[in-house]
Each structure stands twice: as C-alpha cells, then as structure tokens.
Amino acid sequence: MKNRFECIFEGIETKANKKLLNKIYTDLYITEVDGESMDDEHEVWQLETAFKKQPSRDTPIKCNDIFKPLPGEEGHIRLVLTKGVAGIGKTVSVQKFVLDWAEGTANQHVRFMFVFPFRVLNSVKEEHSLQDLLLGFHPELKSLDRADKYYDSSQTILIFDGLDESRLPLNFQDNEVFFDTNRVSSVDSLITNLIQGNLLSSALVWITTRPAAAGLIPSRYVHQKTEVRGFNEAQKEEYFRKRCEDAEQAEKIVAHIKASRSLQVMCHIPVFCWITAMVFQQILKRSEDSHSEIPTTLTQMYVHFLLIQTSIKDQKYHRGHGPTDRKGLLLSHREAVLKLAELAFRQTMKENIVFSEDDLRECGINADEASVYSGMCTEIFKEESVFFQQKVYCFVHLSVQEFLAAFHAFVAHTNGNFEQLQPLISERRSNRTRPLGQLSLERLLKEALYTALNSKNGHLDLFLRFLLGLALESNQKLLQGLLPKPQQSAETIHHMIRYIKDYRGKGLSPERCINLFHCLLEMNDRTMHRDIQQYLQLEGGSRKDLSPSFCSSLAYVLLMSEEVLDELDLRKYKTSSDEARRRLVPTVRCCRKALFSACNLNEVSCETIASALQSADCHLVELHLSRNDLQDAGAQRLFTAMSSPHCKLETLKIPDCKVTQSSCASLCSALQCPHSRLRELDVSENQLKDSGVMQICKALKDAHCKLQILRLAGCGLTEVACRGLGSALRSPGSTLRELDLTDNPLRDAGAKHLSAALGSPQCKLHILTLLGCLISEEGCLSLASALKSNPSHLLQLDLSYNHPGDMGAEQLSVTQIDAGSSPRAIKVDHGGLCRLRPGLQKYACELTLDMNTAHRKLSLSTDCRSVSCTMRDQPYPDHPDRCDTWQVRCQEPQSLRSYWEVERSGWYGIIVGATYRVSKSSGSETENDNIGHNSWSWSLACYDNRYTARHNRRRTEIPAPVLNAHRIAVYLDWPAGKLSFFIVSGGELTHVHTFYSTFTEPLYPALRFVFAGSSASICEVV
Template sequence: TADEVLRRVIQKHKASLKRRFENISEGIIKSGAETLLNKIYTELYITEGESEGVNKEHEVWQVESASRAQTTEDTPINCNDIFKPLLGQEKNIRTVMTKGVAGIGKTVSVQKFILDWIDGVANQNVDFMFPLPFRELNLVRSDQYSLHKLLLAFHPELMELKDGDEYRDCQVVFIFDGLDESRLPLNFQQNIISDLKQTSSVDVLMTSLIQGSLLHSAHIWITSRPAAASQIPAQCIDQVTEVRGFNDPQKEEYFRKRISDESQTSRIISHIKASRSLHIMCHIPVFCWIAATVLQQMLDKTKDIPKTLTEMFIHFLLIQTRRKDQKYQSGTETDEEKLLKSQKEMLLKLGELAFNNLENGNLMFYEEDLKECGIDVSEASVYSGMCTEIFKEESVFHQRKVYCFVHLSIQEFLAAVFVFHSYVTENFEALKSLLSEEHKPSHFVSSLQSVMGLQSQDHLHVLLKSAVDKALKSRNGHLDLFLRFLMGISLKSNQTLLKGLLNHKHSSSKSVKETCQYIKKLNSEDLSPERCINLFHCLFEMNDYSKHKEIQKYLESPKNIKQKLSPAHCSALAHILLMSEEVLDEFDLKKYNTSDEGRRRLLPALRCYSKGR
C-alpha cells in the first residue's frame, strides 16, 4: 500500500541521514578522524532575536559583543525547539533564520537537530528532514528541476515516491545551511511557482519554498553568517535566532571534554582567561579547537606561550605543517625553517586564494576559484591531505569537490601572510587591490619601487598605512582581523617564527613605530567606535600599549578628572573596559570631560555594565 511505501522510504531516509550525520570531524574532513557527535557535543548558546546591530559589523566584533551580551534577559533556546513558539507567543512559526559567525556552531546545531530526530529524541511529528546546504546547491545552480527531482538528486533513497505528491500530506522540514555560501541569484521579486511538478531553476525553487508558495505546510530552517542574512526579505522570516557559541561555562566544558588530562586542561583554561583577547575569541568553538591544539603542544615545552592572536595563529600553522611532515618532528627552530621552506609554495598559493576571496567574502571555493591561483584540482587534494586542518576538501553532490579554510580567521591570517610576502618580494601587482583611494595604484607602486630600488628595508609603513586606510573604509569591518594579523606579522619576532616562509629578513622597527604613530594620530569624526577599537587591537599586536597606559593613569588619578579626553582616548578607555575581567554596576557617560564624538566612542563599553547612562 501507499502507506507501507511511505513508511519504508522514511526508514531508508533516516538510515541514510544517520550515516551522513552521526560523526563529526572537528576542523578536519578525512576518514578515520571522525568522532561520534553525541560523544563530544557541547550545548551551544542559542537565543531568540539577535544582538542589536549584529548585521553591521565584522564577525570578531559580533563575538566580542556577544561575549558581553549574555544577560539574564536572554531566552536560551534548545536547537530542537526552534519551531516552537516561545512562552506567551501565539504565532505559527514556519520559517526560522539562525544567524551566527563562521565557526560558531550553526552546522553542528543542524547536525544535532537531525540526529535527535532520527534517534527519536525530538520532533517526532516530523516525517522528513531534507538538509540542502547551499554549498551543494551551488553545484546544480544552472540546472532545471521539479522539487521532487531536486530532492532525488540529493537523496536517492526517495526513489519509490513517484512524483512528490506525498509531501503534501507529510510534515516536512527543509534545512538550507550556509546562506553566506550561496552563489544562487535569490530574487524574491521574480516569478514564483506553486506546482510541485513544475520544472524551474534551482533559485526559483528556493525562493518559492522560502516564500511559502510551494509546499506551504513545510517548515524552513535557514542558517547564515549575519552579513549575508539580508538576502532573505524580513517578511519571509517568522523567527530569528542567533547562535552565540559558547558562554564561559560551556567553554570550560568544551576543553574538559576534549582534553583528557585534567591538570593540563586547568592550565589551558587559566592561560586563556589571563588573555582577554584569546578569552573572547574562544566563544567561537573553532577557535577553542585552535587554542587547544596550540596550547596542548606548547605548555610543557616553552615559557613563551602565545599572547596575541598573530602568535597563536603562527604556532597553529607550524603545528599543522609539522604534523604532516615526519621529517621535522623535533620542532627545533632550524627544522621549523626547513619545514616552512618545504611547504612554502603550497602555503603561498593558499594565501593568494585567501586574499583574493577576502574582499568579496567567499568562504567556499570551487575548481574555477582554485585555478585562478594556479592550484589544479589534483594538487588541491594533496594540499588538503597535507594541511587538512588549515584547508579542507569535501565531497558533496555526486562526489563533486568543494574546498574551504576551516575558519574565516585562518583565511584572514594566510591572506596577511601572502600580502607581507608580496611586499618583501616586490610583487606589487598583488598589492594593488589593497590600496586606499588616497594612493593611486601607479603612484603607490612607483613610490614603493623607488624605495625598494634603493634596497631600503624600512618603508613597510607605506603598505601598512594603506592597509589601515582601506580597512577603515569598510562598513562591516571585513578587513579588521586581516589588518590585526598584518600588523602582527610586521614585528621582527613574528617574522623570525615564520622564517622559511618569509626568507627575506625585514628589519621593520622604524616602520612599526611610524605606523603606530599614524594609528594614534587618526582622529576621524567618521570612524565608528568598533573601527577605533580594532586599531587598538592592532597596536597590541605591535606591542604598543602607550594609549592604554595614558588611560589607566587618567582613571587612577581622580584629580585629573577635569582633563579633557580626546576621542582617541575615549576609544582606548572603551577598549580597556571591554578587555577587563570586571563587570561594573554603572557607567555614567556624563562623568567624562569629552566631546559628543568622545562619548559616542565610549558607547561600546556599555556592554560591560548592567546600567549605563
């Protein structure tokens, strides 16, 4: 009978999804590296609604604000309950948008949601769950399908269902994971379809499903990085949730689950707590994994534990490349130099791929993207095999390959390495896209060529200032973290760690000082508080704490309360308060002798206070 066929198909469908989703590969996609998801799953912090202004800023800022924004007023939601109205709500929730930064745990939440349904833990009223990640839909974007034919292409176990009419009488959930990775032209003004059997392009199917003209009874769950979420009109979304990653107890739980040695775990947690910058970044589960990888290796071997983001990522790069090459296991400086030299060509090609795609926000790469950087597909498999935890290859739709960096921050780090290498090797062409409008490319290149022609090694400030100008013009801060890394790599100590990859010794102390001075003099009325505070992060990466010291002096001396604070000082003050472990009761903006612009720059610090005025 039709009912028996349906039951049989549902069982096959669940078995197929179980095979696909029961394992998790943390940062890695390779056979043998998987762990059962249920064994290490740490509950994530998911809330209804979103942080104010969360769409407008670079993801690092969203993490920093989220780390301060977990108040008692938040309503945490279990990922299994996203379609259930909250207490006091009466609306029917058909379409949910879940936002969250890269690596924060959106895909893992989807995986857990599907597994709990298969295992009978939750959502037992649902007959079918159809995960259709955008990275896979991209591969069929130029083809024509009916809804049932599209589902068959991704879920062949549905073959016994004739034409998809059965879906009308079933409770169906469609999960569109990774809207930020979509290359479909999602046009909600275009023709939509309502007939299940009608053939159309994939993007028309998507928009018709999301709008509800096609299979209105279905539930839709879309996940996205915040900057891409606006592709879906607000009127199509019934509920917005936000994944904020780990709160502080969940962060510690993650380290205790991941590392079996209890004393080592405690030392790692203590070290991370002592560095506010690392502590904030550990709200991202993927960053927890990077920090655990580095600190596990380093705590027993050296006193020079990474304190800045740049140091952390350089050590992560060294550990991952060393793991792939048994010849350099001893970890001595000479061996590390030889190691980086042996993999230099590969890492620089990855750096070029990272940099070229940073501007337009591409996280997923296909064959054509790799070819543009001189990487052929057979090479990419080798790269992925050698550096699985930096760059990964996935088989999606009919075993087609897609590639990505395991986290956006790794893409930004390698992009900065590539830019610095391009500067020291006089590859001016590669630097052109980084230039701010004030520097005409021809003028910049000729001035750079003239100083390089003189064999001077200390005109790096020309490039660094240009990178600062370019980053400050970004509305959503998409170059903020890249800029932090570029400033960090300009330090001689970090270049020494990267010896072998950056062969040309570059004495940059004069340029570093000049760039620090340039940053400290910037006082643009148009600068957002977040852009200003990122500049202070950049100063930290270059070991310049002078503005902090001035502010601390000011705060510690009540008799100086009448001294007027410049807007730059206000940014530094906001930053000190943000990075402080203390959460205070009240913050009175009127107390400070500063301009309206200065008070505007103090606004981010309100995140640290229960009351602000």
C-alpha cells in the same frame, strides 16, 4: 541522515580527525534577539558574559526548540533566522539538530528534514524543479514513489545553512511567484519561493547566517530571530575536557586560559577553542616553561596554529626524518605553505570562500597536494550529489583563509613582488605616477587599511588585523623559514599606531572604528580606554546612540586590551538602550572602580560581575550598583563571590536594589570570610528589616570582618536592630568607624541602645548619622550623656530632622565643647515636633500658591491653597513670572527635604510637579514652559486609570496602581537629587515614579491643568 551527521571533523575529513558529535558536542548559548540587533550587527567577536538581556528579549533557547514559541507567547513559527559570527557554532548546531531528530531523541513529529548548504547551492547553475533539487541533495528519496506527495503534506523542515556564503541574488521582489513543486526554475527562484511559503507552505524553514548577511531576508518573512552566542565560562571548560583525552593536560589548558584575559575572551568562540586546544597541546608537550610561548593575540594564535599544522604534516609524511628545528621545518614546507597562502589571498580579494581545482592550479597546487595538507585545506567533494562536476575546496575555516591571505601579502612585499599586491592598492593610489616598486611596508599597511575601511561588507576586517599583526618583528621571528628575513618594523608599527588613532575621527561608522581598535590590539597597543573615550566624545560618536552590538564589541576591545582603568562609568556611554549598557558589564574586570548605578541591571548581570570578582585577573575594588533590579538572587551571587580569595572588593554600594533580609545570611558569610577585604558597605533603601541587620551584627563582631563604613538608611529598622548594633559596636574586634541609620523609625528606645554603645570605651565609632529617626528630647539627652562619658572617639553626630527640644539641643551643644582635642560636629538642624510624624510626613512643608505665576484662566482661593481652572480670565496684573499655559507655581522654594500632598477634584486629571524659577525675562520663552516638557521641570500627569511621568520632553507611561485615587503626594530630597510621587489612599503611600537628577537650583512645587472644570488643593499634612 544519521550516517551523514553523526560525526564531526576537526580539520580535514580524515579518520584521525573523525569524532562522534555526541561525544564532544558542548551546548551553545542560543538566544532570541530583536530585529534591530539582528540587522545592524557587525562581524566582530562578541562577549559571552555580556550576552544576558532582558528575559523578554533574551530567553535562552535549546537548539532543538527553535521552532517552539517562548514561554508566555503564542503563534506559529514558520521561519527562524539564526545569526552568529564565524566559528560560533551555527553549522554544528544544525548538525546536532538533525542528528537528534535522526536518532529519535527530538522533534519526532517531523517527517522530513532537508539540509542545503548555501556554499553548495552556489554551484548549481542549471534550472531545476524543487523535486529535482531535493533528490540531488538527498538521493535516498529516490526509493520513495512520488516522494513529493509525502513532504508536501507532512511536517517538513528545510535548513539553509550559511546565508552569508550565498552568491545567489535572492531577488524577492522580482522573482516569479509559483506554487508548483514540479515547476522548473532557477535555484534563486526556488529558494525565494520556499522562504516566502509559496512552495511547501506547511514546511518550517531554518536559515543560519553571519550577521552581515542577516538583512538579505526581508523581516516580514521571519517569525523568530535567534543568535548563537558561543560558549560561556562553564561551556569552555567542558569543551576542553571533552576535546583532550588527557585529563591532566585539559586542566592545564583551562588554567592557562583562565590566567589570560585575552584568551578567556577569544575562547567564547568554538573555532578558537579548537585552535587553542591544538596550540596548547603542542606547547605543553614541547616546553616545561610553557608560559614563555603563550599566544595572547589573534595573530600569535594563528601563527602557532600554522607552525603546528606544518609539524603534523611533517610527522605524518616524513615520519620524523625531516628537520627538527622550527626554521628548518618551515623551510622544508615553504613552497606548499606559500602556494596555499597565494590561493587564500586571490580568493579573499575576490570574496570567494570555495574554489575549484582550476583555482588551485592557478597557484601551482594539484589536488593530491591539497588533500594531504592536513588541517589547512579540506576537500568537500560529495560523490552522491548530481550537481558537482568537479571537486570543490575551501579552507578549514574562513579565519584561516584570511590569515594565510595576510601572510601572502606580507611575503609578497618582503620579496618585492609588489604587482601581486595590486588588489590591495586603492584606485586613488593606482592613478598616481609613483611606481609600486617603491612601496614601503608602511605604505602597504596604509593602503590595506584604506581598502579594508572602504569595503562595504567588512570582508577585509580580519585580513587587516592579521596583516598588521604579522608586521610585528616578534611574529616574524616565529615564521623564520617561511620569510626570507624579518623586516625591521618597530618604527613602522609606531607610525601605524599613531596613524590609526588619527584616522578614527574621519567620519567612520562605529563598526569600522571598532575594527581599528582590534588592529591596535594586534600591534600590542594597549591604551584602549583613553582612545575609546576620545572617539565617543567626537561629534559623530556623541550624536549617534550606541547600539547593543557596538557595545558588545566595545566590551571585547576593552577586555582584550588588558588595560586597568581607574574608573568605568556606564552612564557616560551615550545610549538609550539598557541592553547596550548591560553588554558593557563584563568590562568590570578591567577597572578598579565601576559606576553601574541605574543601568537596569538584573540577576544575570550580577552573575557576570560575580564571575569577574572570582577571577584572578580582576582588579575591581569599588562597585556602585544602586537603583538596579538585583533582588535577592542577584545580591546573593555577589555576596558569594566576595568569599573568593581572588576578590579584591573594598567598597560595595547597592542602595535601592530590592534586596531583603533573605540575602543577609550570604552577606554575613562574606563579611566573616578570612579573605574579605570589604571596608565600605551601603545597603540603604533595601528592606533588610531588623532580622536581616541582626545577622550583619553577628558578622561585625567577627575578627575577620574589616568593615569600617556601614550605611543602612531606610531599611525599615527599629530599636531591635539598634540593640544588635549597639552590642556589635561594643565588641573588642569591631572595626566600624561610620554608621548611617537615616530614615529608620528608631525612636528614643533605639537611641538609648546606641547611647549605651557610644558610652563604652570599646566603641571606636567616629561618625553616626541619625537623620529623620523620630528621636525626641529624651533620646537626644541619652546620646548627650553617652558622649560626655566617652568623649574621645565620636567626631560627627547628625540628628537633623528630629525633635531634640531645647534641653536636648543644649546638652548636645555642650558635648561639642567637651570633645577633647578633636572638635566634635553635631547637627540638630530642621528640628521640631513635626519631625516625629511617621514616614515621609515628617518632612511636610507649608505651601501657598503664587498668584503672580498663575495663568489668567486659573482662579485661586483667598488663602492661595486651592485653585480652579475656568473659562473666564482672572484680572491678574502683568508679571514676568506669569505662566503662558494653565499652570501655577508655589511661592516657597524647596532645597532640602520636603513633602506635600495635592487633592484633585473634577472629572479631569491634573499634572503635579516641581520646577526651577524661570521667568520670561530669562530668555527661555522659546521653549515649552509646561512642567515636565523642558529641562528645568519634572511632572506626573494623574488620571483615573493611568499616569505619565515627564522630564525634558521624555515621557514614561505608568499604569495606575490604585484606581480613582485623588490625592497625590510628592517627596523631594533635594541634596540627594530625588523627586518621588505617590498615591495616597487609606492613609497609605503607593509609589508611582521617582526622578533622579542633580538639582542646581531650588525647586518650586507646581500644578498644571489640561481641561477647564478641574480643581486642586494643597493639603494640610497632619
């Protein structure tokens, strides 16, 4: 096995192409995936940077560890199914897995490993026993006496490579079940019984496949599903440095790839890296101005690959005595290329990927000619196998076969050989009387499009992309010598672009639509985002929940288009899957404004964004990431990236992302960087504390810091932070113009530190927000005095939800008049002594229950502050607002900031929430009026050991953070669209759940009961 797997051949199996696997092998990104994404994946290229999932579902797995349970999991893993698109590295992973075992570096508990390529199994027509099958593939077993007794009782691994290449029916339902390894049966029956565990029940099984064929194995037999995701950025660079012996040349190739977004995306697939390396090595040798020939589409890359292969063949067999110009070189090899192209076309139409010498002879190719055409057709004849009665051939890679097949179709049309194109002509076209002799290029492309879209397994998707790409005159000119003459196709291309865009709305699956986007890219149409938005808004697109695989493909298309979007809002992509949205994150590099709030992003998402920010082709200037679980690790990745000279970010908003003071050193470094362009920073609702903000203050004094807007609402700050901020505002280099310190307990001492800064002529601050900062009359008088002494700069001051007192309000009002030429706006709304209460209690509101809404089974107290659920009807009069279920609303509408507490009693739970005012006369009685079960209300069901949040019939189960807690607090920030629920225990608030919405009407607090015998009271907050 070591001799068989220690070398890898890039192209034909020749000594020149032979390389030690351990020398050039580069690790691939392999992850666990769930069943849904495994089965619905489509054969389209995916994005490496979008491949970060929730840790529970997307844990990276080492190739040698695929049979080991993930951390924190238990159980025996018998069968692993690994999927990956063509060229992603599945077979090489198998080769590395076997080689490491054979060399003694991994899996030494395994006694035997057997490898069965499905493409070889296809050729085994006779019936055999399992013993004979194993001996046929591994003749070395013949030296063992009764080998079957060893691998039947020892740890054995069976590897079936390339399920998508199988032509076996794999009939699990009807195949006979048997347990005897000496039983003679068909290969199909042997394989199904091995997979089911009837034969060699103790053996482990590994199956690799392209995504489209993953469903051939029933999920009940699969214990772990993994996916090969290809190279990430670092792995790409490692591959090119290993692949190219010339280090300087390797660095040039890496630089070229980094400069092209389309190449960066394509090269996450190893086979494209191999082709790209070959193409660039030749381009760099040939031309000093290599940028002029850089291929940027799939078709261009394969055209150059064909040119290079032809040149290599000429140098090998003509030793440089043949033609030196491109056209002459291609002309001299035209016959051989066209024969291979015809072979590719015939076999692609038959869905064959391996073919015999008879197939070659049908196209005028003899075996010697095929074997010497280096890199394009490779012989896989294995003399030791008893199953091969003739040589079998395949192209070096399936994508090469599909490219040549498309080339043949184009050449046949150019030469007028329309009958050869009959397999592409649909039945509806064949039944027409119009002869094929009148088949225009546009008609051919439309027929190919129709045929490809009606292929059940999408086997013509790549062929179609190549065919449309070859229709471009620029690609035809590169192939002069093989083509008689370039076809004038500009008008045809224009018509096809319009035709494809119109076609997308005709009931196509998302997978087919994605391939049409790819087709547009091959025709150099880059207006992707508008077209994608139109598709998503279609009836079919808007109803279907977008899958993670679809979003991966969507991200690929957007990146390949190289179109710079003004705005990208992930919340507009209809999907219930956070994973699907995370797979769209890499598109951040192709937009100016990214709205990624509340998308359940995490540290690995930040790694993707950080990589984009450091890229020269990234256009991002505004990034919104609020309410994501970034934590310090994720935030620090972003801040580090902001120090890159390529980073163009001007606005960063990361409120409520679980960032702490630990990240402020990285932030400070980014703000002080000479390259920093950041103008606006929002880090509200993160516990930065005084220590963290003091570090930010240091950066604000730096001459390189360009920050103009800083929002620090709800960061746990005190007067200590105000001292630092005041010093920063007085510094000569400060550029800060707007500062928001809402909901920080600054008190009067903090206000005085800020007043000292505002009174300085060095302070250029225009807007200061101190909403809900526990500031009393003393602090307000200090601020008023500062504004009088320096009236020229501050234009807005918000002191709402504080307690300015009569004198403070009066003096602040005077400063509005004394503000000079520019009027000054000062707010002291919603003040009062109650605003000096700590925390959310400062927003406490007075509530009374509304008897006109109470259900007749609910009994209200005389002060309408308490309610009990009874079995006796109350004598309430009829009223249009009366509830039909056991619930009651409060009288007071809330449309600002409000806080209230509810105490429950009794053995049963209670449901607390808020609702719009909806009466029966409004026509809403057709919907469930239980709070939380409709679109106009939000609720939290509270029980002793669990909680359930509901809105619009969607529920979220929440374990009880505090058991047997009977007091519930509710905080409403109506302008911000925020409704939060807390448990009150020992005077402390423990957060349970928060709803985010855009409220359009005032909300009414409400209560609902589930069982009689429960009661509740509106608490007095003191």
